[in-house]
Amino acid sequence: MDQKQLENEVNKRRTFAIISHPDAGKTTITEQMLYFGGVIRSAGTVKAKKSGQFATSDWMEIEKKRGISVTSSVMQFHYRDKDVNILDTPGHEDFSEDTYRTLMAVDAAVMVIDSAKGIEPQTKKLFKVVKKRGIPIFTFMNKLDRDGRDPLDLIAELEDLLNIEGCAMNWPIGMGKELKGLYDISNNRVELYRKDGDDKYLPLDENGKLPAGNDLEGEGVYDQAVGEVDLIKEAGNTFDIDKVQAGNQTPVFFGSALTNFGVQTFLDAFLDMAPAPAEHKIQNSDEIVKPDDPEFSAFVFKIQANMNPNHRDRIAFVRICSGEFDKGMDVTLQRTGKVMRLNNATEFMSDQREQVKTAVAGDIVGLYDTGNFQIGDTIYSGKKAVQFEDLPQFTPEMFMQVQAKNVMKQKSFHKGMQQLVQEGAVQLYRTYTTNDYILGAVGQLQFEVFQFRMKNEYNCDVEMNPIGSRTARWIDPEQLDPAMSSTRNMLVKDTDDQPLFLFENRFAENWFANKYPDVKLTSKL
Numbered sequence: 001m002d003q004k005q006l007e008n009e010v011n012k013r014r015t016f017a018i019i020s021h022p023d024a025g026k027t028t029i030t031e032q033m034l035y036f037g038g039v040i041r042s043a044g045t046v047k048a049k050k051s052g053q054f055a056t057s058d059w060m061e062i063e064k065k066r067g068i069s070v071t072s073s074v075m076q077f078h079y080r081d082k083d084v085n086i087l088d089t090p091g092h093e094d095f096s097e098d099t100y101r102t103l104m105a106v107d108a109a110v111m112v113i114d115s116a117k118g119i120e121p122q123t124k125k126l127f128k129v130v131k132k133r134g135i136p137i138f139t140f141m142n143k144l145d146r147d148g149r150d151p152l153d154l155i156a157e158l159e160d161l162l163n164i165e166g167c168a169m170n171w172p173i174g175m176g177k178e179l180k181g182l183y184d185i186s187n188n189r190v191e192l193y194r195k196d197g198d199d200k201y202l203p204l205d206e207n208g209k210l211p212a213g214n215d216l217e218g219e220g221v222y223d224q225a226v227g228e229v230d231l232i233k234e235a236g237n238t239f240d241i242d243k244v245q246a247g248n249q250t251p252v253f254f255g256s257a258l259t260n261f262g263v264q265t266f267l268d269a270f271l272d273m274a275p276a277p278a279e280h281k282i283q284n285s286d287e288i289v290k291p292d293d294p295e296f297s298a299f300v301f302k303i304q305a306n307m308n309p310n311h312r313d314r315i316a317f318v319r320i321c322s323g324e325f326d327k328g329m330d331v332t333l334q335r336t337g338k339v340m341r342l343n344n345a346t347e348f349m350s351d352q353r354e355q356v357k358t359a360v361a362g363d364i365v366g367l368y369d370t371g372n373f374q375i376g377d378t379i380y381s382g383k384k385a386v387q388f389e390d391l392p393q394f395t396p397e398m399f400m401q402v403q404a405k406n407v408m409k410q411k412s413f414h415k416g417m418q419q420l421v422q423e424g425a426v427q428l429y430r431t432y433t434t435n436d437y438i439l440g441a442v443g444q445l446q447f448e449v450f451q452f453r454m455k456n457e458y459n460c461d462v463e464m465n466p467i468g469s470r471t472a473r474w475i476d477p478e479q480l481d482p483a484m485s486s487t488r489n490m491l492v493k494d495t496d497d498q499p500l501f502l503f504e505n506r507f508a509e510n511w512f513a514n515k516y517p518d519v520k521l522t523s524k525l
């Protein structure tokens with residue numbers, strides 16, 4: 001395509017992830033969006049896939065058991081004039097560093113909150129990573145059809161717990177059985193609950209009031225909503241698109257994904273405000289790569305192994321940062337300088353894997369990989385070498401001691417471990433005293449994948465002993481004194497030989513901080 005077409009295509013892309021705590025409604029709202037995008041005919045399809053009904057034969061064993069599908073890792077649809085990519089951030093027991101890394105590949109995030117529960121732990125963890133990136137975050141307060149918490153409280157909690165300004169774009173008129181609609185501040189209208197088509201919307205007059213004789217006249221919940229809207233207009237945060245773009249203010253929308261109420265309003269507003277693909281910084285330089293730069297560049301943010309147990313292949317998920325991807329194109333892998341032809345790639349549709357035809361900056365493609373790629377790798381076309389910044393390291397929260405079951409298998413044990421660690425499947429530490437191997441992860445799935453792959457790819461059974469969930473804190477090597485170590489604050493070093501303590505709990509960490517006030521304890525992201 002020519003430059004103008006490329007610019008047009010890139011500007012149509014909107015790439016985001018949904019962050020939420022399990023059960024807040026991420027799947028349900030995703031389905032509604034896919035429905036608006038015409039990808040599925042009715043809600044319930046993705047969910048059915050979760051339960052295994054749509055399981056196809058070529059998923060990795062663990063995937064099969066858990067029903068994780070590569071096809072739901074990235075969902076793409078066209079809506080209005082936009083091409084939308086939703087990247088899945090697995091939760092529950094599927095939570096892993098990949099969940100965090102996926103957030104490195106998006107330009108915006110949607111935070112779904114259960115309005116009865118408010119901000120929950122997993123939302124908080126994911127939020128922290130998104131906030132650090134400084135990308136826009138949009139909030140959907142879900143499950144309005146049930147009795148939830150006071151909306152004013154929910155907004156205040158954003159500021160109290162997440163340290164981000166919340167700015168209400170619409171406001172619930174009632175809740176649970178009393179739910180009547182939404183007072184849509186940004187569109188100056190009321191959206192009625194359980195109405196369809198144009199009947200659904202009642203325009204407000206210039207004073208923000210409904211004309212006389214409307215459906216909500218005399219409803220106490222309506223008067224209350226108007227009172228609260230007046231209050232937030234006066235005392236709440238003023239909408240500021242610059243703050244939104246910088247991730248310092250989150251526009252808040254209320255609704256009910258299950259009853260498809262307020263979702264389209266949200267999607268419309270979100271797509272208006274969400275940014276087109278961002279530029280990317282070159283490592284150790286002030287240079288940037290613009291998305292409409294004609295030369296192709298991309299980075300690997302996730303590697304999924306053994307999709308097909310018969311062919312040991314892996315899929316490297318890459319985010320395109322500039323230019324256009326063409327099947328069969330030659331690219332250079334910056335880390336090794338190797339030139340490779342990208343013949344086999346997958347674009348992600350929600351229902352089936354399709355061979356990629358054209359993808360541009362903002363899109364995600366899956367490249368079949370025989371072991372060439374590592375997480376964080378940059379690939380590029382053109383003569384000028386490109387290397388994007390490293391992906392951040394994340395602080396692991398659970399740890400396992402690991403060894404080969406059979407001592408005769410040391411060689412394959414070391415080889416497998418080295419490769420899997422390099423690939424970013426798990427993190428590796430060694431104890432100072434006994435040189436034991438300790439694996440670190442953010443989710444249990446990472447250990448299971450590690451164990452599975454060690455056996456399947458390196459023919460090595462491993463024995464893993466949990467040492468529990470711990471808090472990892474790095475220290476300056478200059479300040480290291482082996483006497484500081486005990487079972488409650490295990491001293492280990494990482495693969496860069498940097499020392500860190502694995503504290504048994506917060507109490508152990510505080511005790512340490514009091515005993516050694518001059519030792520600075522730091523965490524990764």
Ligand code: G4P
Pocket residue numbers: 020021022023024025026027028029047142143144145146255256257258259
């Ligand atoms: P998740 O992906 O974030 O884990 O959440 P998911 O969408 O699977 O939703 C979790 C549960 O919450 C589901 O119920 C879903 O139907 C329900 N839910 C989602 N949005 C709403 C909403 O707006 N209102 C109400 N009342 N419920 C909502 P479930 O019983 O666990 O599953 P299912 O068997 O009903 O599908």
